[in-house]
Amino acid sequence: MTQLAQTPLGTDRFSTTVLASVLHGFDAFIRGRGGNPHDVFGQAGLSVPNQCAPSDMVFLDSYCQALDYAAHTTRTTHFGLWFGHQFAPSRLGLLGYLALSAPTLGDALNNLASFFSVHQDNSHVSTHIRRGVCVLEYSVEAPNLSNHRHDSELSLAVFCNLIKAAMGPTWAPTEVHFRHEAAEQDRQDHGQAFGCPVHFNRAANALYFPAALLSTPMPNADSILFCTAKSSLLNIQAEKTARTPTRNILETARQVIIHLLPQGYPSITAVAEELGCPPWTLQRRLADQNASHRQLVEETRQQQAVHYLQSGRFSVAQTAFMLGYAESSSFTRAFTRWHGRAPSSLLPGGAQD
Structure with missing residues (x-):
């Protein structure tokens, strides 16, 4: 057993992932609301949807940040709510096809609950009946998640x-x-x-409806598709369980670094604290991947600098701040060292700061 498997990351916002199928249509919806998808994804540290396979995993915290950025940039206060309102269940990929091809609504929701953790880590969907009323609940077991509001509203709208x-x-x-x-x-x-009626500040995120509806046949019931989707999800579940202990520490640490950079240079102690492990454990895990903390911060700054500047929404000074530099002159020197040219050359039209 590897050292990484012996000391897995704790359950936190940066160890919780969701299938990249949730990004389907995200860019088009942002654009339809007058926003810039590349800007939104760049700020959240996400790849644009056409660069992701539906089976890829993205960090749920990054996805939630993208929803928050999208709400801000499009001036859509309830972005998650309206994105979920128009989100077809089939766009959930295998999980959506499994539910839509089930024999009855009850079977659809039971299978949604059984396999939701394959779709999204550390998350729970359940159905139970109280006095003739079915309650469909959704929760995420990641208490440090930065902003869960848009995700909760989106998820219940999709359900x-x-x-x-x-x-x-x-x-x-x-x-x-x-x-x-x-x-x-x-x-x-x-x-x-x-x-x-919609109620807030309640004990759970939940939909309430008559339990008698659970026996309603699904109009697109298909036993062959249902069995195929279920078999595929069982395989993904087994593969995901097998690789969970060896989660890519470089990508996880990089996402934490992006989150911490606006507060200044992120120390290895600060990054390790976010990941729920001692600094020396993080240092050892990075070394196992032939990397170091300083190298990872440098590479992350380089990548994010290009994202921010090419978006056209941030000046050199603003980019320097988001990358943890106290002065824009320090960022300019670093950028020139990386790329052999001034950061202002990446601004639209080569504009000067």
Whole structure:
């Protein structure tokens, strides 16, 4: 057994991943709302969707940050809610096809719950019945997740669309609950999206609807597709379990570095604390990958500098700040050393700062 397997990362926001299929249509939706997808993905440290295979994994925290950035840049306060409202369940990939091809709505939701952890780490979907009412709950077991609001609203909207696949487009749940708080003015949008009363600051993120609906046949039930999707998910589940102890420490640490850079140069102690391990353990794991902390910070700064400058939304001074430099002159010297030219040359039109 490798050293990495003996001391796995803790359950935190940077060890929680989701299948890249969630990015499908994300760029188009941002663009449709007047935003710049490359800017949003660059700020969150994500690859653009057309560079990801649906089976690739992305960090859930990065995805949540992208949703937050998208909300800000498009001035869409409830970006996650409306993105989920138009998100077809089939775009979840195998998990979506499994649910849509199930015999009944109850089978669809049970399988969604059983295999959701394959789609998204450290996350839980469950259904239970209380006095004739079915409660579909969603939670993420990553307490340090930076901003879970957009993800929660998006997820419940997608689950609602899955039920609508059986009940018809005008169907609405009895009520919807969210764990996060909301201002009074938020309620109108949520009521419009779900078509029912929406309550905030509750014990769980949940959809409520009559349990009798669970016996409703799924209109696209397909036993062959259902068995094929389930078999494929079981294989992915086995592969994912096998490789979890050897999660790519370089990518995980790089995401933490991106998150910490605006606060200044991220020390190995600060990065290790975010990852839930001692500094010497992180140092050893990086060495196992022929890397060092200083090298990883340098490479991350180089990559993010290009992202920020080419987006056209950040000046040299702003980019220097986001990369942890106290002065833009220090960043300019570093950038010139990396690329042999001034950072202003990457600004649209070669504009000067």
